[in-house]
Amino acid sequence: MSIGIPPLYRDFQIAVASVLTTIVGIQSLFKAAKNYAVVDKDGNKIISWDSCLKFEYSNDSTISDAPQESGAFIAYNKVASPFIISTTGTKSKAEDRAAFLDLCDEKLSGLELYDFITPEKIYKNVNLIAINYQRSADSGYSLISVNFVFKEVVLNDETRKQAVAHPSGAGKLGTGQVVAK
Numbered sequence: 001m002s003i004g005i006p007p008l009y010r011d012f013q014i015a016v017a018s019v020l021t022t023i024v025g026i027q028s029l030f031k032a033a034k035n036y037a038v039v040d041k042d043g044n045k046i047i048s049w050d051s052c053l054k055f056e057y058s059n060d061s062t063i064s065d066a067p068q069e070s071g072a073f074i075a076y077n078k079v080a081s082p083f084i085i086s087t088t089g090t091k092s093k094a095e096d097r098a099a100f101l102d103l104c105d106e107k108l109s110g111l112e113l114y115d116f117i118t119p120e121k122i123y124k125n126v127n128l129i130a131i132n133y134q135r136s137a138d139s140g141y142s143l144i145s146v147n148f149v150f151k152e153v154v155l156n157d158e159t160r161k162q163a164v165a166h167p168s169g170a171g172k173l174g175t176g177q178v179v180a181k
Helices: 007-033 094-109
Strands: 037-039 045-047 051-058 061-067 073-080 084-091 114-117 122-134 144-152
Touching (some): 094 122
Parallel strands (some): 037 045
Antiparallel strands (some): 084 144, 114 122, 122 144
């Protein structure tokens, strides 16, 4: 106990500080939820939800094995798989829910590539591969929670061409149908 400060006043300060900390934490949670977005190549939001409840990122690599003599295996290469993002967004306004679900179905059938923006990182070249939504009594029937699954589309911009000193040294290119002689 400090001299000159009654214990009741100190307990009140601790209570006020914990309430303010909780309020600031909740506000930052809602503010961070608005920082998650799916945008097209021009920066326009393609899916706009009221709040983002969940964000999950997964990525893995596998090591290829080849069989050898006597039943042994050799590991010789590591192959990276495309990453997958799973996120849950909500829509609560009755007049927006039908249009929101129609937009989700439209984006699911599309082939466009998007960028998924988070506060920490931008995940480029993703496509929507799955959606599911649910309504339940414990979260309120007026609230739709939609789970989105995005998968990275790996683009290969490099074409493999052989650099040669003379055109006669270049390998043959397949230019069409091969006819037997």
